[in-house]
Amino acid sequence: MATAAPSTPAFDDPEPVVSHDGIVQLSWSGPPGDYEVRLDERVFYRGRLPSAHLSGLREGDYTVSIRARDDGGWSPWSPAKHITVRHHSLPLVFSLMALGLLTFGGTAVVVLRSSRRSA
């Protein structure tokens, strides 16, 4: 007698997500067993835990879906979850880096000069 395929896992949060750093944490509920996560057409994660961590994504729109496997084989792919990656603008980044350099540089100069004077 053939064993039935497992039920399809479902994302805990199926709503579309927007990421500004190319990082997305996924989690889902499903039958115990192996899972696969597909990012567009490529398998990104294969494992037994019901969560996966995506990072390093370029700017763009993606879809992810999951499926589960047990002795009965693979379940169908879940409905796709949409991910939009919009990185921070480089002018904003460079402006903040300049402020960071100024703040750190100022601190370092004050500490080193003051400690030399007070020695």
Next chain:
Amino acid sequence: MSDRAGLLLGPELGWMILGAFSVLWVALGLFWGRRARSLDGFMVAGRNVGLALGTATAMATWVTSNTTMLAPQIALELGVWGMLAYSTASLGLLLFAPLATRIRRLMPNGYTSAEFIERRYGRTAWAIFVVLSLFYALTWLVSMGMAGGLLIEALTGIDYRLGMTVVLVVCVAYTVGGGLYAVIGTDFIQSIIVLVGLLTVGVLVLSEVSVSQVHATVVEERPMLMHVLFPAALLALFNNLLFGLGEVFHSNVWWSRAFAMREGVGGRAYALAGLFWWPVPVVAGFLGLAAPALGIGVARPDMVAPIVAGNLLGEVGAILVFVVVFASIASSVDSLLAATSDLLTKELVQRFVLRQADADTLRKVAGWVVVGTGALAWLLCLPMVGTLATVLFFAGPMVASMIWPIVAGLYWPRATATGAVAGMVSGTAVGLLVYVTVGWYVASLAGALVSALVVIVTTLTSRTEFAFERLAAPVTDR
């Protein structure tokens, strides 16, 4: 891309290693701490710590679970820039070196950083500083307790709550028994284990997978991690640097060591510790970047280091990582328990509850405060809120806003209480707003910048001059 978390050691072997090292740390702690009978012995190790122990304790304390567990996570999330950003935290130790020398000279009888803030800026600044400082200390402690539980669960399958409980109980036991003597003594052994262990893991990983393989796979699967213009990672660079600076400059963990080291030792010890520490997050971070090349699926980013080492190096690698991370967690949890206990005992218990208590009574109270702090951390670790990064970086704006009140207070006689209070409050407020609206990777920068501007402007417009000799008065004059 297999994920074999939890299957690497098994609970039985896990309990054996956990038990053996727990006994070792408690025995060593009690041995090193047998001289901690007086208040000075318990809180500042008799103020006689030399260069070797001073360097080792500073380095070991800074090699926290955050370095060994969070650095790989940051590398996996923010790539090469993230790895370098994490390593800039060594600048916190290097720049604290001259501060440590001055702190020891200005306050030869000091116990806590809050004591400095009160004498320098008064009660209002003291109250704000204590609140921010305690929040940070608990955040750090909780992030490490969580790291301990996660590590043990990832490698052995032992339940998160049980592993986390063992880590906290062991550290509380020997810190109560031996105070800062025990902490510094165990730090020395733990720093050697961490350095040798990490070096071994690094060499073994490189023998299994080449740098070019790691590079090629990451470029294909997670391209932004190798991108020279990765916006979030570039933002993290100065943010991490300023976060690290704020952590070291304000925390009683580092001030208590400055008080504990012999005159003239602190500067050299902190500088050496910074130099020894710098490569540690680079080696640890490489484990995170190696995950895609090794075909390891990452379920949770804060478990990537033990999973990579365990998958790659098998049982021996998993044991090695277990021991290294357990040592690094213990070396930080004990330091934090001791320093937070000093802060609570001197700044809250002695001030508001036991005003007339003698040194012997305070010594006993300090032990109970360590137990209470450990119990509170345990309660906060139970629900496992957020990832390690989100827990820790929430405190970023707070600590960054304390950099300039500390620096100006130590060196500039015209720095004012108004500037310190306004700097801490406005820096924290703006930093937290940025944390919520933009992200953690820019919050510390915002906090430090706003605080710096406020402190500089109020100092330039001030006409009063502080006499630094007032900082040297015996603590009983408060």
